[in-house]
């Protein structure tokens with residue numbers, strides 16, 4: 001069993017509570033059914049070069065869908081998911097997910113224990129050749145996407161993730177619903193953005209639509225490197241996916257997890273669930289970057305040779321404190337427009353590759 005680094009809060013943030021009194025306890029022997037995927041795409045298969053790959057914690061990009069939950073497991077999760085629907089955040093005017101549910105690990109003990117499962121973490125780490133742990137930011141655990149209220153909206157538009165690693169599990173039966181398919185671009189994230197931002201569409205012959213045999217199957221991916229989406233529904237109906245994110249203990253590479261400190265919209269201010277999450281954001285980010293810095297400090301103490309040059313020492317210290325200073329500057333500056341946040345994120349993506 002992998003240690004979980006003792007970083008998860010033992011009490012829920014203000015405003016959250018476990019709302020389901022009768023949910024079964026998560027039991028990996030009953031609820032999990034971890035099976036290996038048939039296909040694994042490496043970063044090189046998506047067109048990334050050696051330099052890019054050297055800046056990331058794993059050479060693996062994504063897998064085809066593989067069974068994650070047993071029949072018993074998916075039955076419990078579907079029941080809990082339906083009961084959590086009153087907490088969905090609807091944002092039809094936003095550029096990304098029109099219907100999402102976050103903070104689920106603070107509302108369902110079953111989802112919390114599923115998302116923190118050491119069995120899944122070890123399985124995922126082994127496949128992706130890097131030591132993972134469930135995401136340091138609790139709101140990046142157990143994120144759920146739902147069917148939008150209108151058919152004209154994609155369930156989730158083309159993007160790469162703001163978190164390093166994740167699996168995307170289908171809670172609904174993808175074969176019982178027209179549309180709403182999880183899809184991957186067979187190309188790099190830079191190329192994907194260039195196509196979308198120049199007004200072109202992603203070529204059909206470069207879209208991979210993985211076949212999910214049923215609910216309870218998941219694609220695993222290094223989501224920050226995989227350009228993907230969930231297509232629009234062709235009929236209205238129950239659709240839900242559970243996205244569980246992870247960080248890698250390899251902190252020698254740049255931290256690919258991204259914060260977007262965006263001004264609160266009028267819609268957001270009226271959404272109680274959004275505001276609950278929002279009031280945790282600064283502390284969540286402080287926890288994440290402190291965890292990264294702590295690991296980097298430990299490595300510095302273990303590895304710094306006595307004959308290191310002043311330049312090498314400065315560089316090592318910057319590697320420890322750079323992300324902390326960046327967060328302080330960001331919080332002191334205050335929230336920015338969504339456009340500016342995206343510009344900053346692109347600039348950081350580029351800087352970390354340099």
Ligand SMILES: [Fe+2]
Nearest residue numbers: 160161223228
């Ligand atoms: Fe995503």
